[in-house]
Amino acid sequence: MAYDHADHADHHERGSELSEMQLRVRAIETVLAEKGYIDPAALDAIIEAYEIKIGPHIGARVVARAWADPAFKRALIEDATRAVRTLGAINRVGDHLIAVENTPKVHNMIVCTLCSCYPWDILGLPPVWYKSAPYRSRAVSDPRGVLADFGLQLPADTQIRVWDSTAETRFIVLPMRPAGTDGWSEDKLATLVTRDCMIGTGLPKRP
Amino acid sequence: MDSGSRSPRSLGRNDDSGIPRTTEGSVFHEPWEAQAFALALSLNGRGVFSWKEWAATLGEEIKKAQAAGDPDTGETYYHHWLAALERLIAAKGLADAATLARTREAWRRACARTPHGTPIELRADDFGE
Structure with missing residues (x-):
């Protein structure tokens, strides 16, 4: 059986040596492929999708559409799972997506206190800090301090709501549309939407 | 699973542990x-x-x-x-864990006998002692 996976860089650096983690992953792949539980080509397709095709640009399209189209925004707030699907974004089976809207009075941010639940299908994979224990605990215990770490100072009377994601329920923050963007196209609006503003640890770029 | 996915958490205060900051880039x-x-x-x-x-x-x-x-x-x-x-x-x-461990050791042997720069392939004898 031939295995020629993506460890080439490693070969160049260290000769034929696999790390403990590589050995463990290879063992799983070998055994499960032999038993027909996995298809190595399908694994490669998944990796390619998450490395290249799926990322925050999908969420940015969702946000820009909501900014530009009041009917879509209503649909998004009402049932984000369905609304996102109408834009052609895929959604993992069983996932329930909820869009939480920022207003002048309320700022939302999302966390997964347990592990790393995250709206992958529209934001891609979470950043390292999202998976870290300090963020997972401090987002809940000290959200204002966390936002300050991210350089975000909100007015004292803005309420901060923190949403704890689960395997079944994911959140996306719908930020406020920046002033000075009247008449902008959806494409142009989307350029202002950052990953962090959809997590709630940032704000959209200024026009 | 953690509590109340739809209920906002209340504000609290404060510890000083740091959140790692990394640049964007490969996931x-x-x-x-x-x-x-x-x-x-x-x-x-x-x-x-x-x-x-x-x-x-x-x-x-x-x-x-x-x-x-x-x-x-x-x-x-x-x-x-x-x-x-x-x-x-x-x-x-x-x-089971034993099968995975045996296969992992086979890969380790395959790796050890494979010259630098050559694709590593498993052979039946990699599973032997």
């Missing part, structure tokens, strides 16, 4: 992380386990590692991911 540090990631998604897609089971198992592995002194800064995240994967694979009867 995986090393290829094995990507492989482990794809394995879990693929098995979930085939109905081997639900995503709820997955998150619960991963959460347990993270807690276990934290208790054992893992800094849990997100850098070791895929270590926990892989531990959860191995555990669920065994729990669902796909492959």
Whole structure:
């Protein structure tokens, strides 16, 4: 059986040596492929999708559409799972997506206190800090301090709501549309939407 | 699973632990992380386990590692991911720990006898002692 996976860089650096983690992953792949539980080509397709095709640009399209189209925004707030699907974004089976809207009075941010639940299908994979224990605990215990770490100072009377994601329920923050963007196209609006503003640890770029 | 997914948490105060900051960029540090990631998604897609089971198992592995002194800064995240994967694979009867360990050692031998720069292939005799 031939295995020629993506460890080439490693070969160049260290000769034929696999790390403990590589050995463990290879063992799983070998055994499960032999038993027909996995298809190595399908694994490669998944990796390619998450490395290249799926990322925050999908969420940015969702946000820009909501900014530009009041009917879509209503649909998004009402049932984000369905609304996102109408834009052609895929959604993992069983996932329930909820869009939480920022207003002048309320700022939302999302966390997964347990592990790393995250709206992958529209934001891609979470950043390292999202998976870290300090963020997972401090987002809940000290959200204002966390936002300050991210350089975000909100007015004292803005309420901060923190949403704890689960395997079944994911959140996306719908930020406020920046002033000075009247008449902008959806494409142009989307350029202002950052990953962090959809997590709630940032704000959209200024026009 | 943690509590009340729809209820906002109340504000609290304050510890001084730092949140790691990294630049944007590749979502995986090393290829094995990507492989482990794809394995879990693929098995979930085939109905081997639900995503709820997955998150619960991963959460347990993270807690276990934290208790054992893992800094849990997100850098070791895929270590926990892989531990959860191995555990669920065994729990669902796909492959037991002994089979995985034997195959891992076979890969280690294949690796050791393969010259630098040559694709590593498993042979039957890699499974022998």
